[in-house]
Structure formats: C-alpha cells, structure tokens
Amino acid sequence: MAFFSLPIPFSEYSAPVDEHAAEKKKIFDLATLLREEVSRFLEQQVDIQEDTENPTRPRLPIFFVKGFNALKAKEAALNNYKCPYLNVLPYTIQMQLLTEFGPSEDYPKLDEKGFFIETPKPVMEEVEQLEEDLIDFVTNHYICTGDMCLLPSSLYPTMKDIANKLLTTEDEEAEDRMFSLDANVEDEILERTGELLEDNCIIRMLKRCFNL
Incomplete structure (x- = not known):
C-alpha cells in the first residue's frame, strides 16, 4: 500500500538564499585561475633558464598585482565577504618565490585593507611591461609545452587600469604604444x-577600455 505524506511547509528558519552566490563563486574561480597563471609564469621563467649558468630571479607579471586588486575591489563591494582563496593568494605566490629563490624586498606589500600597494611607475613603463609579460606568458608556455595558451584571465582589468592612467595623462607616446599592443604582441609571438x-x-579589450 502506498503512503502519501503532505509536503513540509516552508519554515521561517530555512537557510536564506545568498543573492551574491554567483558573484562570490566568480571571485573564487578567478582567484584560482590567477594563482595558476602566475605560478606557471614563474615556473616557466625558471624552466627556460635550465641550462643558464646564472639564471635570473623570475619577475612577477604586471597582471598579478592589478588582477588581484581588481578582485579585491569586487570582494569589497560584497558586504562583509572575504574570499578565503583570494586572501591567501599573495602568501602562496610569495612562498613559491621564497622556496626557490629566498626572500626579496621587491615583493609587493599589502595595505590595511588587503590590497597590494603598487609602486608608482610612469604609464609608459606599465605599457611596456604589459607587452613584455604577454609575449613571455605565451611564448614561454609554448617553449615548455609545445602548446599555445590563452592570454591571462586578468588581462582586461590590467588594461583598464593602465587605460585610466592614460586618460589622466598627456603621454601621447604611451597611448600610441598601448594602441599598438595588439599588433606588437601578436607579431612577436608569431616570430618566436x-x-x-x-x-x-x-583589440576588443582596448575598445572596451577606451569606450570605442
């Protein structure tokens, strides 16, 4: 004999729906991807110097600090939310460098709110570093694995931050270099x-950054 039960009525004590769950998951996922990309970028700088007598210490890519700070800003917009993976990320990357190369005074510091403190640089230097980092990010991966990879996941917030600086300066040379980023990166990667x-x-991101 089949037994039927009445549905359990909704209880006022049911767990509340988190209306920001999707945003929190996106922050977590992007923080995970950022760690993977930066860690790989550091490791592959070491790998391509395997036969070098005096290998240089790997540099942090510009999209690490800017990408991290962009995610922290998204986190801060969600009241009282702290993404555990995001907030351990600075120490994870620092430990990776510390383990292989010892301490460094150049590693970026955190402010009281957990954001990286960026060292002020001329905007032209930032454009040049972004170009160099993108080229090395792809070509080093190709040299080490034989496969092409996608550009970094934090590329847009990095470009947006630099674009905002360009809009408040009158550095036409840096602006021209920024708008040549697409061709310069692609040509150099193709050559290597x-x-x-x-x-x-x-090019799509440049248009978004400058509202073109």
Missing part, C-alpha cells in the same frame, strides 16, 4: 613560435 594566438582579444 611560428603560431598565431588562439584568441587575440586585445
């Missing part, structure tokens, strides 16, 4: 690898 970028999204 013989391959085209799998998805060259730089």
Whole structure:
C-alpha cells in the first residue's frame, strides 16, 4: 500500500538564499585561475633558464598585482565577504618565490585593507611591461609545452587600469604604444613560435577600455 505524506511547509528558519552566490563563486574561480597563471609564469621563467649558468630571479607579471586588486575591489563591494582563496593568494605566490629563490624586498606589500600597494611607475613603463609579460606568458608556455595558451584571465582589468592612467595623462607616446599592443604582441609571438594566438582579444579589450 502506498503512503502519501503532505509536503513540509516552508519554515521561517530555512537557510536564506545568498543573492551574491554567483558573484562570490566568480571571485573564487578567478582567484584560482590567477594563482595558476602566475605560478606557471614563474615556473616557466625558471624552466627556460635550465641550462643558464646564472639564471635570473623570475619577475612577477604586471597582471598579478592589478588582477588581484581588481578582485579585491569586487570582494569589497560584497558586504562583509572575504574570499578565503583570494586572501591567501599573495602568501602562496610569495612562498613559491621564497622556496626557490629566498626572500626579496621587491615583493609587493599589502595595505590595511588587503590590497597590494603598487609602486608608482610612469604609464609608459606599465605599457611596456604589459607587452613584455604577454609575449613571455605565451611564448614561454609554448617553449615548455609545445602548446599555445590563452592570454591571462586578468588581462582586461590590467588594461583598464593602465587605460585610466592614460586618460589622466598627456603621454601621447604611451597611448600610441598601448594602441599598438595588439599588433606588437601578436607579431612577436608569431616570430618566436611560428603560431598565431588562439584568441587575440586585445583589440576588443582596448575598445572596451577606451569606450570605442
């Protein structure tokens, strides 16, 4: 004999729905991806110097600090939310460098709110570093694995931050260099690898950054 039960009525003590769950998951996922990309960038700088007598200490890519701070800003917009993975990320990358190369005074510091403190640089230097980092990010991966990779997940917030600085300066040379980023990166990667970028999204991001 089948037994039927009445549905359990909604209780006022049911767990509340988190209306920001999707945003929190996105922050977590992007923080995870940022760690993977930065860690790989550091490791592959070491790998390509395997036969070098005096290898140089790997540098942090510009998209690490700017990408991290962009995620912290998204986190701060959600009241009283702290993403555990995001907030341990600075120490994870620092430990990776510390383990292989010892301490460094150049590692960026955190402010009282947990954001990286950026060292002020001329905007032209930032554009040049972004260009160099993107080229090395792709070509080093190709040299180490034989595969092309996508551009970094934090590329847009990095470009947006630099674009905002360009809009408040009168550095026409830096602006021209920024708008040449697409061609310069693609041409150099093609020359070094013989391959085209799998998805060259730089020009689309430039248009978004400058509302074109």
